[in-house]
Structure formats: structure tokens, C-alpha cells
Amino acid sequence: MDTMRDRFIEVTSGLLDEDPRLALVLADISAAGFQQAAGRHPDRLVNVGIREQLLIGAAAGLALTGMRPIAHTFASFLIERPFEQVKLDLNHQGVGAVLVSAAGSYDWPAGGRTHMSPGDVALLDTLPDWTVHVPGHPDEAERLLRHAVADGDRKVYVRLSAHQNEQAVKVEPGRFTVVREGARGAVVAVGPMLDAVLAATANLDVTVLYAATVRPFDGAALRAATQRRADVVLVEPYLAGTSANAAHEALADRPHRLLALGVPQAEHRQYGSIPEHLAAYGLDAHGLRERIDGFLK
């Protein structure tokens, strides 16, 4: 199976051929993959080098001239490092862009903290009007990326990961999908967390909602899934609790309980592999089952 990042390169290269309004700005990351497309579109595929403030500023300038820019690098260097550019060059100027990240929270554990960005979605939550897609499979990444590029001049973040589910879900951008129905509460699995959530809840009488778009947060789907019992478990592949406020808002008019699982805030000074980190964070099937059982009983 290809990775979401492979699919991003393939789909974006094709979109550059089809859509004269589209521009892609890179900061060295993935530049090798885009070499052919760069040859075909030297004016619309620009690699600024390892300059992430310029990456976002240039994307904003392109948008000011009426183009639809995509900016891409690792999440640490796309959202965290140039965050003021995201806030001022995009939001404050009133222009849109598609930001496509790779590496996410724990994709390269041996790379350590410098290449981990579990706080990216929480940071974007401090700004208005961001759509945030967190696909769990290359097919979903393709669908959400195409949707994002065609989504007018909106501000869209597409968070790609090397961690992915075995099978794609036929996601509708902006909506949660009911994967399994049950009576004793709802578990919301975000993107790459779905396989572990399904394994952890295999014999539990709970509804499993799948979220490949987390902003806007599909509160209506959560309300519908918690009609019988308003117990909610969030399982997110980034900072634990990132969507807790959104879930509370959706259920503000009824008593409810919430368990928000995700990547812990504390620095985890271990290297190793993705499965080792998921286990250490309690986000593998075993860890999830233990905590979900404790919460629901």
C-alpha cells in the first residue's frame, strides 16, 4: 500500500496539470517526489528551500493574486514554527490556503521531539475558520485533498501520517461516519486511530464514529450517537483533549461524561517505532481497551 504522502505527491502533481489556479510551495521536504511536476510547472511549483516563514508568506502572496496555494512540509515546520505567519499572513490578510503536513505526532519516533508535532491541531484551534482533515488512509487523503483544493478560498489543513488504517472509509468531508452502532455510549476515532479503536471495542456495545474531518466538528453526529447514553470517548492521534471543548459544546444541553484520549502533553524521551510509541501513550488496542473499560463500567 502507498503512504498518504505518496498519494499527496501523485494527486497534487495531477491537479497541477488540470488546474491553472493551483500553486504548490515546498520547503525542501518532498521536493524530490515533485521533481517531474516541477519540470512541467516551473512557475506554479516553487521550492523556497528550508525557509518556513517564507513558505507561508509566499503562499499568502500567491493567494492575494488570486491563486489557490498548497504549502507543504512536516507538521512541526508547517504549523508550529511559522505559526505567526499562519495567523497573520493567512487569517489576518483574509486569504485562504491548503496546508498539507506530513510526520504528524509520532511518525518518526527515532527522530525525537524536534520532528513531533502533537500540538498542531490545538494551535489551529486558536484561530478562526480552519477546516482540519485527518485522513486515516491514502484513499481518504486523496478524497479530502481534492475536496480541500476545490473548497473555494477556504483555509484547510490536511494532516497526513505514516500511521494508517488497513481499509479506507468512504468519508464525506466534514461529516463523521457511523462505523458501528451500540447503546452504551460513543467512541470517536480520529483518522489513523480507527483500527485500534475497532479492535479495542470489538465486543463492546458502543457506537464507533469515525472522524476524518475534525474541524468543523460534527456535533450533530455526536448528539445522534449519544441519544441513549451520553458517555463519549475521544481517541485522537495528536494532543489528548484537543477536541474536548468541541465535544462538550455539542452536548452542552445534556448531562454527559467525556474521556479524551490522545498523545500526552509530556515529552516522551524515547526513540524506537510507531507501535512502541502508541503502546507507550496507551493508544494501542490494549491500552485503549483498558481505559475505555474503566470509563464505561
Next chain:
Amino acid sequence: MTNRTRTTASGFGDLPGLMALMTGDEKHGPAATSTLDALWVLYDRVLRVTPETAQDQDRDRFLLSKGHGPMAYYAVLAAKGFLDPEVLPSFGAYDSPLGHHPDRLLVPGVEISSGSLGHGLPIGVGTALGLRAQGLHDPAVWVLLGDAEFDEGSNHEAVAFAGAYGLDRLHALVIDNSSATHGWRGGIAARFAAEGWSAETVDGRDHEALHAAYTAAHPDRPRVVVARVEPKNS
């Protein structure tokens, strides 16, 4: 009142009066007017943009990166008809379009919202790239920065890239009033020149020198004009 202001506010000599509508004082120190001559010559004789063409895709674009102390900028915009001089006295008021840093969504003719330093030149790079990608090779992009603003590292990302990329429709105008805390040994122009820009330093109060520097040919390279004015703390 409006008509009289509009008909008289057409020359450089009218700018202090327009600024006084914002500051309440006819006399302005060097800091408040550091950009005034450079802005006036640019808008009066160089930029191909008017209130009527301010939305045209092939207009020249002026990006005020140094958004602090925008009275001179607002005065020039008023003198050139982008702004009604009647709004100038509202400067900084709750419902005024005129903040102490400009907002492009509130002021006609303002290309970017600025205030935080070091954002204009990277946005200018993207603007020049966007125009080039659309086959618009005539419009010029001008970005005004200050010498202290040049401390911000984001500028240096843009200077190095624009020079290497040969973004020849990009122009930087640096107002140098010696306000950078640690100075720029060897001068600011040298930083741009080292990255392949066409660079010139002129007297920022000399209108003919400014005009000549603005209009000099610079094939295949971006251009910087450093306009030196009185030191801020002199």
C-alpha cells in the same frame, strides 16, 4: 470642507496638513515623516495604481511592511484619492478604518495588513510569484520596510530566495533612519547585493534621487532602494 480638502490635497505640500488631521499637530518629527518623501515619490510618479484601478489584476502593488507609524501612508493615500480625508481625524478610534497599523480589509488601496514586523517581504515574494505564474510580467511589487524591521529573520529568508530566483518584478524600499539596535555594519544594501539584488542607497529626502533610483533598470534581478533619512534618535 470635504471638497476644499480634496482639491487642495494634491501635492506634497499638503501632506503635513493631512497628517495633522490624524495627529492634531502641524509639526511632525523625523520619525513620523521618515517614510513621507519616499512614499510620495512612489505614489506620485512611479506606481501604476489609482483608486479606479485598485482592484485590477495588472496593477502595481505596494505593500507597507513596516506598518507602525502609518500616518504618512494614510496621508498619501488620502492625497491620491484612495481615502476620503474626512476619515483621517478618526485615526485610532473604535469604529475608524484607520488603525495604528493598517488593515487591508478596512482601508481601500491597502494591499496588506501589517504591524508585526517582517511579514511584508515574504508576502511580496509570493505576490511576485503569483503574478509571474499568471503571465502578468508588467505589474511591479513594492515592499516598504524599515532598517530596524530588517532585524527580523523572515526578511532574510525572502531576500536570499528572491535574489536566487531572479524575481525581477520585486522591489524593496528600505527606509533607513538608523533605528536598528545593533546597526548594519557595511550597510543594508550590501545584504541585498550579496544575494544578487540590484541595490542602490539614496538620500531619502531627495525626490529626484528617489525617482531615479526607483526607475533604474534591473534586468533579471530584484531591486532594493535604501532611502537614508535623519537618524531616529538624533
